[in-house]
Each structure stands twice: as C-alpha cells, then as structure tokens.
Amino acid sequence: MATSIISSARSVVKNWWISLILGILYLIAGLWVFQTPLESYVSLSLIFSVFILISGISQIAFFISNNSRIKNGGWYLAGGILDLLIGLLLVSHPLMTMAILPFYVGFWLLFQGFMAFGLSFELKAAGISSWGWMLFLGFLTLLFSFLLLANPLIAGLSIVYMTAMAFISAGIFRIFLAFDLKRIKTTLN
Numbered sequence: 001m002a003t004s005i006i007s008s009a010r011s012v013v014k015n016w017w018i019s020l021i022l023g024i025l026y027l028i029a030g031l032w033v034f035q036t037p038l039e040s041y042v043s044l045s046l047i048f049s050v051f052i053l054i055s056g057i058s059q060i061a062f063f064i065s066n067n068s069r070i071k072n073g074g075w076y077l078a079g080g081i082l083d084l085l086i087g088l089l090l091v092s093h094p095l096m097t098m099a100i101l102p103f104y105v106g107f108w109l110l111f112q113g114f115m116a117f118g119l120s121f122e123l124k125a126a127g128i129s130s131w132g133w134m135l136f137l138g139f140l141t142l143l144f145s146f147l148l149l150a151n152p153l154i155a156g157l158s159i160v161y162m163t164a165m166a167f168i169s170a171g172i173f174r175i176f177l178a179f180d181l182k183r184i185k186t187t188l189n
Helices: 005-009 017-035 037-066 074-092 094-125 131-150 158-188
Strands: none
Touching: 017 037, 017 158, 037 074, 037 094, 037 158, 074 094, 094 131, 094 158, 131 158
C-alpha cells in the first residue's frame, strides 16, 4: 500500500493548479520586490502578511479538496495552517511586523524549504524526473532563509533582495510541482 502523497495522488489529483497559482504569485512577489527595493521594506510587511494569509488558505483548500485521495498529505495541511496563523499575526500587527520582518520571513522560508525537500523526495519515489531540480530549488530557499536568520539586524536592504530571491526560487518550485502533479493526473486518468 502506497503511503506517500504522490503515490496516493495517482488516483486523481484535483486542483493541481493551486500550486501553479501559488508559484506565479511567488514569482510576481519576488520580481516586485526586486523592482522596488527602497519602498519594499516598508510595504513588504503588509504585502507579505496578506500573501502569507492567502497562501495558507490556498494550501488548506488544496488539502481539503484532496483529503480523501491523499494519504500523508500533512505537508500541505501543516504548511497551510502555519501560513494562515503567521498571516493572521502579521496582518494584525503591522508596525511590529516591520521590526521583526527578517525573523518572520526567515522562519517562513525555512519551513517552505523543508517542505520542498520532503515533496521532492516524494516525487523521486514516484519516478518524476524533475525531482532533482525541485530539491535544488528547496535548497536555495533554505539557503536564503538561513542568511536572513543569521544576520537579521544587519540585513538592511539585503533582506529585500534575499526575500526576492527566496520568493523566486519558491515560485519556480511550486510551478514545477504543479506541472508534475498535472502530469501524474493526466497519465493515470
């Protein structure tokens, strides 16, 4: 009996496009941050708060819509709940968010990187050839999160650029994941 999320999802993976939308949103957020570095730190707290909140809701919706078809889908549910709670906390305290933004971003990206690691190994077990690229993108996300957490007070504008790079690598990961999930759904239906 298969227990991984991908093996279980082979029956039917509904809503694979949620990962695609999240990936596109991550890419847009990353490119926006690159284009407006000075304004980004101030507005990053608000945009990041709303973005994390939407990400949490989307991941929970994906889990709920696939709950009966996915065994061990805890990565999606845990990620969604964590994003939802962090998003609510950030939205409710915008001034505090600006002061401790490097920690929020760093820990959130740390979780995203570990989630990417777990999902990429599950893709490997399912025989998906792009698992190595996804592992690499997860590694990049972890690297940027460690850089943010290692030096949050001196980060200054570098937090803006590290955040942008982390959003872009997480976005590319999500897009690869969406198309791999779609490929699984298409080949098995």
